[in-house]
Amino acid sequence: MTGENCLLCQIISNKIPSYKIYEDDLCIAILDVNGASPGHSFIIPKNHYPIIEQVPDEEMGHLFTVSNKISGAIFENLKVQGTNIFVRNGIPAGQQVAHFMINVIPRKENDNINLQWPPKQLSEEEMSTIELKLKDQIGSVGVSKQTPQIRKQTTPKPEPILDDEDDYFMNQINRIP
Numbered sequence: 001m002t003g004e005n006c007l008l009c010q011i012i013s014n015k016i017p018s019y020k021i022y023e024d025d026l027c028i029a030i031l032d033v034n035g036a037s038p039g040h041s042f043i044i045p046k047n048h049y050p051i052i053e054q055v056p057d058e059e060m061g062h063l064f065t066v067s068n069k070i071s072g073a074i075f076e077n078l079k080v081q082g083t084n085i086f087v088r089n090g091i092p093a094g095q096q097v098a099h100f101m102i103n104v105i106p107r108k109e110n111d112n113i114n115l116q117w118p119p120k121q122l123s124e125e126e127m128s129t130i131e132l133k134l135k136d137q138i139g140s141v142g143v144s145k146q147t148p149q150i151r152k153q154t155t156p157k158p159e160p161i162l163d164d165e166d167d168y169f170m171n172q173i174n175r176i177p
């Protein structure tokens, strides 16, 4: 499945040159030439899926596994203190090309990359309404029939850089899979 005139499909087929840092049967990873920081990477499925909802579950798992490895390589080799791993899904979310991809953005303290937003507190009624609207439809998608295999971590853990109040966050980062 390829998209006519799709910029990313042309990069995948090498019609347009790129800084490719990884490739396998299902995806490539390239550097963003106009990235937020040095090492900003895109993980791109070889199949032309315009939005995330079209990506099959198995492929999504693979794409995030590759993204995690690339994040680990960035930690190890670019001396950064964090990464943002995220998806722009749909035009209001900033998606610019109709071909799904995952961004990995290397982060350092005080790097002035603004991914913060002002918190919005909703009323209990609004929260309950949204909870009801979503949870029935989502159902049991998170229940896995397979026992997850515990694999040894091969990438280094990020350096702790946060204050005491971020204990919960650090526990997540330092958690051994």
Ligand SMILES: [Zn+2]
Binding pocket: 002, 003, 006, 007, 008, 009, 010, 047, 048, 049, 098, 099
């Ligand atoms: Zn495409």
